[in-house]
Amino acid sequence: MALEKNEAHRPGPFKQSNKTHKHGRHRSKGSISLATKGKVSLKSLSKKNKRDLNRDQRRHQSLQIRQNKREEVLNKKRALGGLEFAPIFVSVIPLNREFDPTSALAVLSQCGEDAIVRHTSTGITHICVPRFKKKFSLISPAKDNELDVLDTLKVADTVLFLLSAVYGADDIEHMVDNFGKRILSSSFAQGLPTPVVALTDLESIAPKKRNEFKQNVQKLVAQWLPDEKLMVLDKSADAINILRKIGDQKKKPVLYRDRRPYLYGEEVEYIPDKEGPMGTLKVTGYLKGSPLSVDQLVHIPGLGEFQMTQIDAPFDPSKADKNRNRDSNSMEDDSSMIKVLGRCDPAKQESLDSENIPDPMDAEQTWPTNDDFEMAEKEKLLKKIKKVPKGWSDYQAAWIPDDDADFQEDEVSESEEESGDEFMDAASEEKSYYSDAEDKEKDFDTVTESDVGVKDDKYDQQMDLDAEKKDLANIKAAKSDRMFPDEIDTPVDSSAKDRFQKYRGLESFRTSPWDPKENLPSDYARIFQFQNFDRTKKRVLKEEENKDGAMPGWYITVHVKSLSQLMWSTFQETKSPVILMGQFPHEQKMSVLNVVLKRTANYDAPIKSKDRLIFQCGYRRFITNPVFSQHTNGQKHKFERFFQPNSTAVATFYAPIQFPPAPILCFKEVLGTLVLVATGSLLSCNPDRLIIKRAVLSGHPLKIYKRSAVVRFMFFNREDVLYFKPCKLTTKMGRTGHIKEALGTHGHMKCVFDGQLKSQDTVLLNLYKRVFPKWTYENLIVSCANNEMET
Structure with missing residues (x-):
């Protein structure tokens, strides 16, 4: 049928639509609007106000934001050291113990004719430079107490490291001695303020060799501070340049300090x-x-x-x-x-x-009536009594067979139990022979040969043979723990179920449940715990921003x-500086702190769990005996008997609460000195962290079949085999299995595995128990009068 005039053709429902040509160009705005057919995305609706601005208004808005940020930075910069504000606090520290910084302070004081210099009774030199419109406060802490140097660096805005060309004329490396290296490593760990490096006594070098000498010193400085340019401090003009740089340079923030007054x-x-x-x-x-x-x-x-x-x-x-x-x-x-x-x-x-004062009568019932006594007597006659270890819960006791009449209550103390581990026999609280040495130098240094007496007639008097034997046993135990982690020999003369009555078996260390509130020690009643630590931290920091005072x-x-x-x-005898640090709410209360530590190269000996260590957590310094565990994900963390060299671990101990971030410095007293053995940061304040100690019992296959084997030397009596029958078995080569039955009366047992064992394989049985730290917190007072660490 032919179309009439002025009549348009309309396609039917079966019209063919061909694929558009891929020309590689982006779609135009018109094509996009046709495709969307008026629909507006949710993202566009959220940016409606921004889209209402025209091009000039958007440009002015970005310019205003940029100017506001610039003004904020300039105001902070003018507020530090300005004539109407607090001066810039500069800590002057030489990197060589023999170098006296008094001459450098005298040169800085003569920075110009218009400079106004004033001294205080505590040794602070105030310099006001009107030409810079800046004020500076310079302090040089005493070098005989390096902990005072670290305390001064905590509150310093800038640190001026001094190098002397006199001590590097023969060898450049001697310009930074052990004292300077310790100060640098410790200050980096606790948070180094804005550094400036100056070289003095350059005139003692021949004029033709000065440029080459400065280049070599710059290379030495770059090992520690690669971004810092070496400056010279010999004349008043040099002092002006250094003060100008201190006043104009961008200050490095130290977060844990800047949040507090x-x-x-x-x-x-x-x-x-x-x-x-x-x-x-x-x-x-x-x-x-x-x-x-x-x-x-x-x-x-x-x-x-x-x-x-x-x-x-x-x-x-x-x-x-x-x-x-x-x-x-x-x-x-x-x-x-x-x-x-x-x-x-x-x-x-x-x-x-x-501390929280626990109520011993908390959760106690009222005085029972006569009916209660009669009811209890009837239940006593009907109820079957089961002996369980001391402190076990009901669902732990359910693991014990009902017909086990030989299970006695555990009266073994924690210290006696630890003595059962053969490689844990080295006492954790023993006094090392290093502490009996007559070395009177009391800074934390690495032990060198010159620190020990070299005279033969006095050398034997300084040595404690008993301590030598204990240290040797400690080294052997750490080596054994590194080669055979957590493996313990089953006692031959006693029952294994009595020896390991506080332990339990787990189907999977990662997924098996463990109640964090189960069998808590009495010390947990003295501490404080947050319902939500992160939420409390946010609230406290928000309140500090709007605080009056x-x-x-x-x-x-x-x-x-x-x-x-x-x-x-006593504190006056130390001649230590008085530094005030404001605390956040709750930071005086005791809790359980977990800190991540990494070993340093200053100390190579293994550190045992529950050894006496000195911690600097943020602004606070104390002594405690931590418990080490692995730094892993998950709810359970394996207990580490030794903090091995070149490793990372989490230390757990009782200490006052502190909100992260907070740098951690860990010292150990060796040869009467303090050695920086580990550094790290505060991980959490969580008493519910599960630290699980593992004991591995090992056995050897006697007869091997296709899917089973006869294992011996894991137990030495039939009762132990029956008691540990529900536990899962593993081998060092990856096989898994379980105990099927006991053979004889001497501990042999038939075990079934998921594959055939090899003759050189070892059968393992893993047992676990939770470990808690000891309440050994002691506040630290540094005494320079007798060069000792006192509590």
């Missing part, structure tokens, strides 16, 4: 109470970090945690340096005025309670109350 004591005064053994410590200095509230707690390294009574705002002497032409009478009037910024509120003040940059006086007179007199 901190203060270096420039003026310290102790006022004893009229009655009693306590007193008030007044610490004056520039506050940095975050705002300080009078109701929060402060930590003083070497003294502990304290409360504050009030915070004052005394006259800032740096203002006098700025306005030296003012009338002296008006300056005296200003210096006599002290403004009280805040007094403590006992209702809002943080408590010093660090003394602001960073202010010159304040903090009144620390209830400091013992005896403790203060």
